[in-house]
Amino acid sequence: MQTSLAGKYLTFALANEEYGVEVLKVQEIIRLLPITPVPEVPAHYRGVINLRGKILPVIDLRTRFGLPIGEATDKSCIVVMRTGGTTRGVIVDRVIEVMKLEDSMIEPPPDLCGDVRASLLALAKADGRIKLLLDIDHVLRDVAAPAAERAAG
């Protein structure tokens, strides 16, 4: 991890955890729109929404990370992210804030194995809480991974 990870992050809550993604990857934040489920895709694809006339796939990060399924609240929203030329929406429980993280606040991720490790860029400590900084490109690119692992196992 040679390059500095310092910069602006959008932080959001998912179950009891707090996550952060680079703000540059975030296109916009929208309220939870009605989602049309798409049959026969992995479970973490919640479906597609109409984003001003364009069809946008939406991913449930809770399901993606194997967290318990949560009820949608009025704080739930969709973070629209652009990675590798593809735009997708990600459902989060609550958007917290955009914060600037300094190098001093960032630590390498703990020794973990598998998909969880690959999904993490680093940990950040701010306001006395741990924030998991996501490698959102990996999270969204490797979206077929959980299903593939299940099939292999």
Place this chain on the structure above:
Amino acid sequence: MTEHVEIEELLFEVADLREAHAKAPAILRCLDGAESQLMAAMNVAGTAACRGLIDAALRLLQVARPEIEVEAAPVAAPPPADDLDPELLDSFLNESIEYLAEAESSVLRLEADPRLKDAIDQIFRAFHTVKGTAAFLELDSITEVAHRSENLLSRARNGEVVLAGGAASAVLSAIDVLKALVGELKTTRCRPGRPANLAQLLAALDSAGEGAVPPRLEPAAAEQAVAPSAAPVAAGSAHADGESADSVRVRVDRLDRLIDGVGELVIAQSMVAADPSVGKEASRELLKKVAHAGKIVRELQDLAMSLRMVPLRATFQKLARVVRDASRKLGKHVQFVTEGSETEIDRGMVDVIGDPLVHMVRNACDHGLETSAQRLAAGKSSAGTLTVRSHQSAESVVIELIDDGRGLDREKILARAVKQELITADQAAGLPDADVYRMIFLPGFSTSEKVTDMSGRGVGMDVVRRAVESLSGRIEIDSTLGQGTTFRIRLPLTLAITDGMLVRVGDQRFIIPTVSIAMSMRPAPDQLFSVGGAGRMVAFRGRTIPVFRLSDLSKSGDEPGSLAVVLNDGDGHTAVLVDEILGKQQVVTKTLGDGIPATRWIAGGAILGDGRVGLIIDPSNLLARFRESGSETTFLR
């Protein structure tokens, strides 16, 4: 409630008239208008409002009713006095006029800026194309002028001549002579003779550019160059695209954006029209205004869609060439007939359908048609006839390929299928002809005994079928042994808009393209029965066909579905059960994008009237999916 009876009768009339006027877009628009008025009348509360809408619909209907038919008889072209193929001749005329106009404006552009390499190329291409077709039609004087001009252009391309002054004048005179010859050909439909000044012109073309190259254009020469044509004068400076006077070249992405935008407008308008406050008695005026706006929006949509349409002429022309080459190679005498080459299809479809058609035409020449000796022995004329015919019906474009050859041999196909273990001999006996013929679309299936230069080399009919299905179309075969075969390709009118049936399954809505729907019905309990406890069948037109539940795949409802939508995907009829049919709807097809894994039987999505996304079903892949997952028994017939 008498109004409702009347409305229903009128709706039937609209449907009938639509069939009768399938080729008259103006009348179809009136019928659309009438239909939407009637639909509104059906839903409006209050007799007075209802009456008003019916009357409006009646006025529109008047236009289409047969007693005052306004459809003009097609203007018959004068028959050719000699052996010129009228179809080919027409396309040559249109093409040449266009190319010559382009070439002319390019010469003018070039005179303004002699460094424009692309303008030289464009002029060269124009002459080259005109020459090619003219030579094919044996139009000698046109060929000769085009050929000599091409030589000059070729020298200009190599930098030996600068196309200005005298050289440009020579090219322009050549264009004028060609225009005159083409004009003569158009009126007389006979091969024009040699124009009096031909030798002079040819000499000018050959000697142009010899001697000193004028560094700057003299005013006199410029005037002379511009003089021959009035229309494209402006092209000399401002119009760098070389468009002719009555057409404009538009970038494809802008066109698509326009069409997308109009699609959104249609949806937005239908959302307004569907708003509960519009249908109220108190808002009759509003209803009228909304209906009026809706009419304009639909007209705009028709117009926008027509921008994407191109005639099949060029595609058919290519086929004529294929037939010519193939028949010479095979030593068969083939008469090629095209009908309805003016039928227009979506620009995006032309490329996809072109190669499969070429393949089918080659197949027909190679396998479909017999040799002259065989034909004579069978009591037929020595020349085989291959017809490519196209017409537009209300919802689809039909392209038919008809040969009067030997026809498909049922026994041969079955023998092959049994040999390849696709079916057992027992199953073979009972198969209807249509099912037998469809086997030729199976991958790797070929009945030809010999592999020839042109067919039987693995690119089979399955490729043709896949191409057609990728366009949400379908292909059918009619054949009579000894008398010939007809392949019928049905394509949707456009790729951008899907004519669909909106259905509900549990809490989900899907759009099924109308082109694949044979009919929908509510099967009575005694029509539905199960086979071996697993496969479910329904009686349909005297046969039993397999039934599947969409809810099994969509997981969006527990009910089995009480309505059967009968789909025809080229592999026969299959019924799909849904909970409810919500109505017919035109939707703008959108991709789900690469942000989500593709579900094979979902062709895309569309924004529905309430702003939510509905999924568009790909019928043939849906049925393939069902057949894979379904139990064996569902295949029995």
